[in-house]
Amino acid sequence: MLKMIPKSLALVLLLPTLSWAALPQTYEPDMPSIVKLEKSVRIPKEPGKKRVPLAQWVRYYAGQLMWGRRVIAGTYVLTGRAPGIYIVKPNQLPTRAAPGCDIVHVLYDVDAKRLGGVYCNGAQF
Numbered sequence: 164m165l166k167m168i169p170k171s172l173a174l175v176l177l178l179p180t181l182s183w184a185a186l187p188q189t190y191e192p193d194m195p196s197i198v199k200l201e202k203s204v205r206i207p208k209e210p211g212k213k214r215v216p217l218a219q220w221v222r223y224y225a226g227q228l229m230w231g232r233r234v235i236a237g238t239y240v241l242t243g244r245a246p247g248i249y250i251v252k253p254n255q256l257p258t259r260a261a262p263g264c265d266i267v268h269v270l271y272d273v274d275a276k277r278l279g280g281v282y283c284n285g286a287q288f
Contacts, residue, residue, distance in 0.1 A: 189253055192226040192235045192273070197248060200224075200235055200271040200278065207264050207283040219246050220267070225253040233273040240266050 201217060208214040220239040227234050238256045242265075257266065263283075270279035 188228040190226040190228065190233065191250060192224050192233075196233075196235060196271075196273045197224055197250075199276060200237065200269065203271070203278045204269055204281060206239070206267060207281060209264050209283075212263075215241065221246055221249065223249050223251050223256050225251050225256050226273075227253055232275070234279070235269075235271040235273060237269040237271070238266065239269070 201222075204217065206214055206217060206220070217239075220241060221244045223238045223240075225236050227236060236253060236256060238258075240257055243257075259266070266283075268280075268282040271277070272279055
């Protein structure tokens with residue numbers, strides 16, 4: 164004979180499963196997707212300054228599954244490492260603040276092949 168589990172115990176047993184399912188899943192973005200992303204990015208230009216070419220940025224990319232879609236989040240910085248592409252986990256994307264447009268964030272929907280946005284310190288360009 165099966166015994167009924169009290170609702171409070173059932174909730175405690177179910178919570179770890181729910182929290183795991185709610186976490187975004189990650190994947191490693193491939194180079195063809197990153198190349199498509201980079202072809203569509205136009206780095207923001209601050210008033211009175213020259214636009215910094217993409218090749219001069221340290222470009223960090225992380226892949227996540229969001230709403231059932233493959234998305235690449237990118238963070239570009241001008242200092243810290245040699246310029247180039249670095250694939251990291253989402254929690255390894257740089258998060259520090261910088262004045263002006265010294266840090267740029269991009270979001271790319273791989274499945275739609277569409278750039279979701281380019282952000283410079285909270286401002287969208």
